[in-house]
Amino acid sequence: MLRSERMGCYQVIVSRELAWEMINMLGELGDDMVEFIDSNKDQNSANRLFSRFIKKCEEIQTNLAKIKQLLKDYNFHIQHCEDVEEFLIQLREFLSTRDRIEKTYIDDINQEIESFTKQIFRNAAQVEELEKKYQDLKEQSSTYLFYKDRFISSLYYQHREDLERKKKQKLQSQIQNVEEIEQETVVVLSSKPVSRRQQPIQQKHRNEEDADWEDQFLTRQFTTVIGTVKTEDIYRFIRSIYRLTKGNFWNIQKVHAEFPDRTIFILFFPVASIQNSYLIGKINKILDVFNAKIFKSIINKDEIDLKILQIEQDKTDVLRVINLAKKQLYSDLEEWSLPRKGLNCSKIVEMQLFVEKERSIFVQLNNLKPRKHVFIGRLWCPKVYQEQLLQTQVKLSLKYPNQGQSQIIECEINDDDVPPTLFKLNSFTAPFQQIVNTYGIPRYKEINPGIYCIVMFSLQFGIMFGDIGHGGFLFLFGLYLCINHKKNPFDTRRDLNVLYSVRYVVLLLGFFALYSGLIYNDFFSLPIYLFHKSCYVNQRDENGELEYVKKPNCTYPFGFDPKWYIAQNELTFFNSFKMKLAVIIGVIQMTFGIILKGFNNKYFGQWIDFFFEFIPQLVFMVTTFGYMIFMIVIKWNINYQQDTSQAPSIINLMINLPLKLGMIPDGKSLWNQENQEYLQQNLLYISVCMVPLMLFPKPFLLYLKNRKNNKRTYVVKKGSLNEKLIPQLQKNQNSDDDFIQELRKSQIEKEETIKKQFLKENSIQESMDFDQFESITKDKHEFDFSEVFVHQVIETIEFVLGSISSTASYLRLWALSLAHSQLSKVFFEKTIGSGIIEGNSLQILIGWFVFVHITVFVLMSMDLMECFLHAIRLQWVEFQGKFYKADGVWFNSFSFLGNLRQFNVDLSNGIK
Template identity: 30%
Template sequence: MTTSNESLQQRYMHLTELRHVLRETAQFFDQAEIRQDVATTIGGGGRLTDPDDAVPLLEQDEEYANFELGQLSIGVVTGVIARSRMQTFERVLWRSLRGNLYMNASEIDEAIGTGVDEEDAVDKNVFAVFAHGREIVNKIRKISESMGATLYDIDPSEDARRDALLDVTGRIEDLNNILSNTNQSIRAELVTISENLNAWTTMVRKEKAIYHTMNLASYDAGRKCLIAEGWCPSYDIPSVRSALKEATDASRTSLSAIVTEFRTNLKPPTFQRTNKFTEGFQSIIDAYGIARYREVNPGIFTLISFPFLFAVMFGDIGHGALMLLAALYLVLNEKKLASNNGEIFKMFFGGRYMMLMMGIFSIFTGFMYNDIFSLSLSTFKSGFDWPTDYNSTDTVVGVPNGNTYSIGLDPAWHGAENFLLFTNPYKMKQAIILGVIHMSFAICLNVVNHLHFNKKMFIWLEFVPQILFMESIFGYLVFCIMYKWSVDWYARGADGELLRGQPPNLLNMLIYMFLSPGTIIPGEQLYSGQGVVQVFLVLIAVICVPWMWFAKPYYLKKQHSMHQYSSVADDEAIPDEDDVLNVHAPTGTGAVDDPEEEEFDFGEEMIHQTIHTIEFCLNCISNTASYLRLWALSLAHAQLSSVLWDMTLKIWFNFRGIGGTIGLFIGFAVWFTLTCCILIGMEGLSAFLHTLRLHWVEFDGKFYAADGHGFQPFSFKSVTLEVDE
C-alpha cells in the first residue's frame, strides 16, 4: 500500500508540473508567434537589422543571414527545474550553445514535491528554450536532464494545448480522490497494525534470540543432534531439566533432551542471586568488580555496613525521616513507577531500598547524636542542672547532677560554648574505632577465601602477619581510646586533689611509641606498664613486615620445586610412551588445563609480594586516616544544618504581628526548600559517595580480588527490554 501510494504521489507531482508547464508555456508560444510574424514582416528574406526583442535567433550569423525564417527548423524544449539551479542552468546553456537560443522562464507560485513528505517540497520554475536544429535541441535536452530538470513535450498548437490542459486538470482531480481514499486505507491499516505491533516485535526478538543461541550449538552428524555447552547455576539444574521435559512433551516428539553435568578446569562465571531488596547493594559492588567464582561476596555485608557508615555522616532524625518518607513512596508505589524511563529517576528508583535503609539508620544515629534539624530532644532527664535566674545573654555553667542521659548525647551540650570541644574529639575517635573494626573484619574475610580455595597455608603466610600488624598499631590505638573513655580523669580524692591529672594525648603517644619505644613522657601515662606493652607491640609490627614480604614467595617456590620433582618421578615410572601421551595430553575429555594458568617465576612473585607488602603497610595508615571523613562529614552536616536554621527560620521568632507571621511563613518555605535541596540532596549525595569510597578502597581492597566475569544467562526479559539504536 505504501509503494502504491508513493507511485500515485509521483504521478500527482508530474501532472501538477505538467499543468504549470501548459499554463506558463501558453504565453511563451504566443510571444514566439508574435515575434515570428513581426520578423517575417520586416525580414523579407534580407538581413534583419531591428535591434529589439523581435529579432529572430542567430541574426548576426553570416551563414544564415540571407535565409528566410520559414526555412529555419525552430525547436522548443519545455520542462520544470528547481529554482535554486535556474541561474546555473541558464549560464551552462548560454556557454554551451554560444548564445544560439532563446529562453524564457517563469516561477511556479507553489512548492512542488513528492507529496510523501511535505518537507521535501521545493520551489521550481517552468522554462522554455527555443533553438533551431535537431542536434542543438538534443543537446539542450541532455543538459536539462543532467541539471535535474524534468522535461515535458508540448504541442505548439493552441487547440492541442487547451485540450491537454483540460485532460491534465481532470486527471489531477481523479488522483486527489484516489490519494484521499488511499491515505484513509493506510491509516485504518496502521491502526489495526498498532494493536499488534508490540506483540509482533516481542515475538520477533524472541525468535531471533532463540536462533542466535541455537547457532552457538554444534551439530553432531553421527547422532543427528545438537550439542550445546554452557553454564548453569547448580541450584537451577532441576528447573532446567523440568523445562526441557515440558518442551519435549509439548512438541510431541519421541526424542528427549539430555542434560549432562561435567567438570572442567575453566573458570566458571560468577552469579550472585539477588532480589529487589539486595539488587541495589549488589550493583555497587559489581561496579567495583565482579567477584571471582566462589569468592566472598562483599554485597552481603554491605547491606548493613553501607547504610550505617552513611548514617554516621548524615545522622539527623529529621533529615533521616524525610529520606525515609521519600524511599517509602518509591517502595509502596514501585509497580506504578517501574514504567518511568527517566535516566535520573531510574537510578533513584533502583536504589529505593538502599535509601530506605539509609533513612532508618540516619534516624538511629540522629538519636545517638540527639540531633533533629540542628535541635535537640529532651526526652530523658539531663545530666546537668542550670541556674533558673538567667537570660539568654548570660554565660552560665551547667552543674553535673550525677544523672546519665539514657540514649545518645545529652541535650545540655546543644548550644553550649564548648559544644564543639566536646563533640569533635568524640566523633573523631568514633570514626577511628569504626574504621579499624571495618578494616579488621575485611582482613578476617581472607580466612574464608583461603579455606575455600584450599590455600590454608596462606592463613599463616598472609592473614596472620596482616592482622597482627594491623592490631598491634591501630587495634592498640582503639584499645587506648576505649580505656581513656572508661577512666574518670577528673576524679578527686577526699582532700579535693586530682587523683590522675590531665588525660594523655593519644596522638603523641602513638608517635612516641615508634620514635622512642619504651619511653613514656611524664604526665602522658595511660596505664601502668605501658612502656613494656608498647615495645612488645612495636616488635610484633616490625617482625610482621619481613614475614609478609618473604614467607609467601619462599613457600610458593618450594611448592613449585616439589611439584616439578613429583612430575619427573611420575614420568620415569611410566614406561609406555602411549600412556605418557595420554597423561600429558588428555584432549577431548573436557578436563583440560586452565589456559589462563601462568608458569611460576620466583622473581615476578617477589616483585608482586614486595608491592603488596608496601601497599598494605602504608594503607593501614592512610586508610585509617581516610575513615576520619566520618567525623568531618558529620561535623559539616551538623554545622550546616545549624546555620541554615539560624539564618532562615530562627530569626523570625523574635518578630510579632502580621509582619512576623508573613516572615515566618516565608522563612519556613526557604528553610524547608534549602533543607531538601542542600542538606538532603547535596549533602546526602556527598555522604553516599564517601561511603562508597570507604567500601571500595578501604574494605574491598583488603580481601576482594574482583577478577571474575559475570554470568550472562539467556533471558527473554533482557531481549524484550532491549532498545534499538
C-alpha cells in the first residue's frame, strides 16, 4: 500500500467472432485485474458499434424495474443476492446446461421479459381499472344512502304530516259549513248527501298530492345536485358556488366514512334563480374544475331503493371479477419472486444482475477499435497478474479453436496515456484511502498518504475530541458496528450502511479520543482518580491559606494529576500544555512530509529536486521550527519553581531570532546565554541561505539540461506492435490470414522480450517504468525558462510562508480541544452540577435529561463533525501538501465481481 502496483500496457487483437467471449473471460478474472483503454475517444458514444446493445440492456432493466415495483406493490418478498461470487458460479453452471451459446441468452430473456411485461401490465391495468370501478360503486352507494337518509326520507314524512294536517283543517271547515247549512235549510237538505258528495272530492285531491308531491315540492321549486368532491377542496368549492349564486342555494355535506379524502355534498338551487343558461354553464364549470363526481338526482324513494340495490349487485359482480383477476396476477408474479433452481436469489434479481453483466461487456466492447474482421484495443493490467492475463488467450483458443484468432501482447505506453494507480485495499484501509482520494488520486508510484492517514488522522481527531466519556461512547459505537456488520449485510437504512462501511474509522477515532481523554484525565469535564492517589497534598502556607504541594519524587502514573482541575491556574496550565503539544505534533508531521518528498525524489531519480528542494526545505524546517521544539523540550526539563520570573518566553525567543539576529536582550536564556545566542545566529544564517538554494539552482540547471539535450527525445520510440500492425492491417484488409501470421511472429518476438524483462530486479523495472512515464510527461510541453522560474519562485515563497502558517494552523488542535473541554464543563455545571450543589433531586432529574440531549446532539454530533473536518484539513493541506502531487488516475477495473457487488448493493438499498 506504500506505492501503487506496477502497471503494464497490453494490446488485445481478437476476431469479431470471439470478441464477446474474450471480454467475458477477462471480466471473470476477478477484481483489480484489467482496465480497458478507450480506443475511440474521438467518436461519440452514441455512434459506437455496440451502443444499441447497451441501450437494449437499459430498456430491459427498465422493464425489470417495473416488474420489481409491481412485486413490491403486491407485497411479494424479494430475495436479494447475498453472495455475488457464488451467484456468478451458479449462473455459469446454469448457462452451461443450455444448448445454445452463452451470448444468446440475453436475446432469450429479452423476448421473455417483453412478453411477460406486456401480459402482466395488461392484467395489472385490468385489476386497477376494476378496483377503481369498485371504489366508484362504493362511493356512489354511500352517497345515495346518505342522500336517502338525510333528505328524501325526512322530507317524505314531513310532507305526509303536512297533508294530514291540511286534511284535518279542511274536514273541520266542511263540518262547520254543514252546520251552518242545516240551520238555514231544515226542510230540503240533509247532512248525509253532502257528505257523500264531498268524500270523492277529498279522496281525489289526496291521491293527486300523494302521487305528485315530489313534482309539487321539488321539481317546480328546486334543482338538486348530489355528488362528491375532495375533502381538501370542499370549502373552496362551496365558497365558489356561494359567490356565483350570491348565497341563493342550500347545501348539505358530510365527510365520506370509507373515503376520508372525499366529501359528499347535496346542493339545492331555487328553480327561479338558475333559469339563466349562463349561470348553469358556470356551475358546471365549477364542478369540472374541482373534479367533482356527480350522480343522478332521484326524488322518488322507491327509485332510490331500487338504485341502491342495483349498485350493490354491481359491486358483488365486480368484486368477484377482481378476485379472479388478482388470483391470476399473483400466480404470474409469484414465479418472479422465487429463486430458480441452483440460484440464490429471486428470479427478478437474477435477471437484473445478468443484464447488468451483459451491459458491462458491451461497454468494454465499445472501447475496442473495429476493423474489417477484428477488434483492436489496449488495456492496463498489474504486472503481478500478467501471467493470468496471458493465460486467458490460451484458454480462449482451446475453448473455441475454430472460431477465429486472438492475441494479447504487451506494448509500450503511448504519449497521452497515464498509468493508473492501484492499491490493494481491504475493509480496514479502504475508508482511509477514500479520505485521501477525495483530495486527489495519488500519482502513479508516488508514496501513498493513505497508509499514514490511518494513524495521523485518527490521532489528530483524538487530540481535539479527547474525553474519556465521549471517546468511550464513540469507541463502543465503532465496536458495535464492527461486530454487527456481518449480521446486516444489506440493511434497509442507507445511513446505517454508510456507517458499516466506515466502521473501522469510527473505531479508531473513538480509540484515540479515549486515549487522549485518559491523558487529559477528563471524563465529561470531571477528573477521575484512576490510580486512587494524587501526587499533591493539602497544606497551609504562612498566611493560613490552603495550597497544594507536590510530594517529593512522586509522578502520576499516567496522564494528568486530578488535582490540576481544582488549581487556580488550571486553564493557564492546560492551555500551555495543549498549545505546545499541538505545535510539536504539527512540526513533526510537516517534517515527516518533507522527508517523504525526499523519498519520492530518490525513487523517481529526480536528483535536482532532491538536492535543491528536499534538502533545503528539510534544513530550513529543522533550523527554525525544529529548533523551537527543541527549546520547548528543554524548558519542560528545567525546574523554574523557585523563581518563575526567570523562565524565558519561547515566543519572544522565536520573534527575536529574525528581528534581533538571534540575540537575547532580556537575558532570559535556556542555557548559557552566549552559547545560545551563538547557536541561534548560526541557525538563522543557515535558514536564510536555504531560501536562495531553493529558488535559483533548479530553474538554471533545468535550462542547461534542456539546452544540452535540445534534440534528444526521452520517449522510447514506438513501433513494436501498435505502429507496425495497424498500417499493415490497413494495407492488407483483404488478407486476414497473412495478418494473423504476422501477429504470431510479432507475439513470439514480444514474448522473448518479456521473458528477458522478468529476469531483472523489480526495483529496476519500476524505475524504468516511471522514467519512461516522466519523460513522456516532460516532452508533452516545450521547455519555457520563464515559466519554470516563476513557478519555482511561487513554490519557494509558498513553502517559506506556508511553514509559518501551517505551524499556526496546527494550533487548531489546541483550540478545538479547549473548546470541547469548556463546552463539556459548562453543560455539566449548568445542568447536573447545579442540582448536585443545591441538593435538589428534581433539578438533578431534569438536568440529567437536558445533559444527555445536549451531549448527544451538540458534543457527540456537531462538535464531533467539527473535529472531523479540522482533522481532514490538517491531513490534506499541512501534511499531504508537502509531498503529495494528487494528479493521478484511479484504476477502474473491469470485473464482474466488483461491478455486480456494487450493483447488488444498489439493488438492496432500492437505488436501482
